[in-house]
Amino acid sequence: MGAIKDTTDATFEADVLQNDKPVLVDFWAPWCGPCRAVAPVLEELAVAHADKIDIVKLNTDENVQVSSRYGITGIPTLNVYVNGEVVKTLVGAMPKPKLVRELADYLG
Numbered sequence: 001m002g003a004i005k006d007t008t009d010a011t012f013e014a015d016v017l018q019n020d021k022p023v024l025v026d027f028w029a030p031w032c033g034p035c036r037a038v039a040p041v042l043e044e045l046a047v048a049h050a051d052k053i054d055i056v057k058l059n060t061d062e063n064v065q066v067s068s069r070y071g072i073t074g075i076p077t078l079n080v081y082v083n084g085e086v087v088k089t090l091v092g093a094m095p096k097p098k099l100v101r102e103l104a105d106y107l108g
Contacts, residue, residue, distance in 0.1 A: 002043050002046065003043060003050060004026070004042060004043055004046045004055045004056060005054075005056050005057075006056065006057050006059070007025065007057070007058050007063075008058070008062070008063050008066075009063045009064070009065040012058065012063075012066045015056055016056065016081050016084075017084040018084070019054055019081070021052065021053055021054050022053045022054075022080055022081065022087075022106045023054045023055070023056060023080070024042070024053055024054070024055045024056070024078055024079070024080050024106070025056055025057075025058055025079045025081065026039075026055065026056070026057045026078055027060050027067060027072045027076060027077040027078070027079070028057055028058070028059060028060065028075055028076050029075055030059070032075050034075075034092060034093035035075055035076040035093070037093045038076050038078075038093040038094070038099070041095075041096045044096070045103070045107065049107045051108075052106065052107055052108040053080075053108075060072055060075055076091070076092065076093055077089065077090070077091050078090040080106055082106075088103075090102055
């Protein structure tokens with residue numbers, strides 16, 4: 001298993017909302033091409049910045065409660081949570097340099 005763990009409707013609160021570190025949640029689905037394209041980049045970031053941020057994936061097809069609670073209509077959507085609050089939302093796949101720039105405040 002890689003550095004990214006899966007979260008679900010049942011574990012979201014403990015994995016994300018109660019986490020002491022910032023958490024990036026990748027809202028994705030297996031059929032989504034752009035989601036698959038961004039996955040290796042997120043894995044790299046999860047390994048390189050494990051001390052600063054946790055990265056988790058939430059399958060929107062299997063976890064509709066959390067997806068609807070946060071109004072996820074397009075994927076991939078990346079939400080950054082700090083102290084249980086969404087502080088940044090990125091929608092769509094993007095190249096690694098742009099993603100790193102967008103997340104610089106949380107990657108330390």
